[in-house]
Amino acid sequence: MRQLLPFQVDQLDPATTYAGSSRRGRNGRPWVMANMVASVDGRAAVDGRTAALSGSADRAVFHLLRSLADIVLVGAGTVRAEGYGPVRAAPYPPVAVVTRSLDLDWSGPLFTEATQRTEVITCSTTDPARRQAAAEVAEVIVAGEGQVDLSRALAGFQARGRRVVLCEGGPHLLGELVAADLVDELCFTLSPLLAGGPEPGLLVASPILPPHRLALASVVEDDGALLLRYLRPSPST
Numbered sequence: 001m002r003q004l005l006p007f008q009v010d011q012l013d014p015a016t017t018y019a020g021s022s023r024r025g026r027n028g029r030p031w032v033m034a035n036m037v038a039s040v041d042g043r044a045a046v047d048g049r050t051a052a053l054s055g056s057a058d059r060a061v062f063h064l065l066r067s068l069a070d071i072v073l074v075g076a077g078t079v080r081a082e083g084y085g086p087v088r089a090a091p092y093p094p095v096a097v098v099t100r101s102l103d104l105d106w107s108g109p110l111f112t113e114a115t116q117r118t119e120v121i122t123c124s125t126t127d128p129a130r131r132q133a134a135a136e137v138a139e140v141i142v143a144g145e146g147q148v149d150l151s152r153a154l155a156g157f158q159a160r161g162r163r164v165v166l167c168e169g170g171p172h173l174l175g176e177l178v179a180a181d182l183v184d185e186l187c188f189t190l191s192p193l194l195a196g197g198p199e200p201g202l203l204v205a206s207p208i209l210p211p212h213r214l215a216l217a218s219v220v221e222d223d224g225a226l227l228l229r230y231l232r233p234s235p236s237t
């Protein structure tokens with residue numbers, strides 16, 4: 001792994017690039033970082049999963065970012081598609097799943113093998129029986145009525161001492177966070193692959209997203225993959 005920007009480092013220890021930043025939230029919410037991978041043509045999954053997009057450097061940064069987070073936030077679509085389990089490495093941040101349907105496998109490892117109880121972030125108009133089933137294996141948090149109010153969910157994290165939130169997608173959840181201007185840092189791996197497919201690829205899926213400018217903070221290269229780190233631009237840029 002070598003860093004190209006902001007200055008060149010051969011034989012990079014990625015902790016230097018990623019762990020060195022100070023991450024402080026604002027407006028009563030935690031710092032929100034997102035970590036995503038895509039092909040050069042913008043595809044966020046191949047055959048419905050991310051495995052084909054990811055390489056060893058991306059996987060190393062994936063685990064490193066988890067070690068820097070107080071909680072991992074993920075959409076239910078990703079949990080279902082990727083068969084998500086709990087974080088299995090220290091410091092074992094819990095996973096929080098955003099869902100309206102509460103259509104999740106409560107007998108899966110995400111709920112039965114988590115070192116820190118998995119959180120289910122849902123809304124008040126969901127089926128009470130399903131909420132009850134979820135509460136048997138997870139911490140159920142209601143934030144919003146017809147759908148999860150992500151600002152409210154983040155304020156709840158802050159109130160429970162979660163200062164750094166790592167969103168691992170998918171594109172719909174990330175699209176909502178970006179559209180609500182709630183993302184402070186985007187770690188994005190550009191995989192050296194054209195994945196094709198019947199529809200245009202979408203890393204960020206949002207019907208209401210105005211163009212968002214990002215500030216490039218670092219570029220790391222490994223085996224043809226580019227690991228890019230973007231920050232919310234400061235007001236002067």
Ligand SMILES: NC(=O)c1ccc[n+]([C@@H]2O[C@H](COP(=O)([O-])OP(=O)(O)OC[C@H]3O[C@@H](n4cnc5c(N)ncnc54)[C@H](OP(=O)(O)O)[C@@H]3O)[C@@H](O)[C@H]2O)c1
Pocket residue numbers: 035036037038043044045048049050053074075076077078079081082098099100101102103122123147148149150168169170171172173174176205
């Ligand atoms: N390239 C990458 O880095 C990356 C990362 C993650 C995932 N992926 C891929 O992306 C695909 C899945 O992504 P996706 O965009 O379809 O799904 P997603 O964003 O993971 O999840 C969408 C689901 O999250 C819940 N949700 C999101 N916002 C909500 C809100 N405000 N209120 C209530 N519930 C809300 C809903 O769950 P319910 O349906 O349960 O109500 C919704 O259907 C998979 O193929 C996965 O492999 C790629």
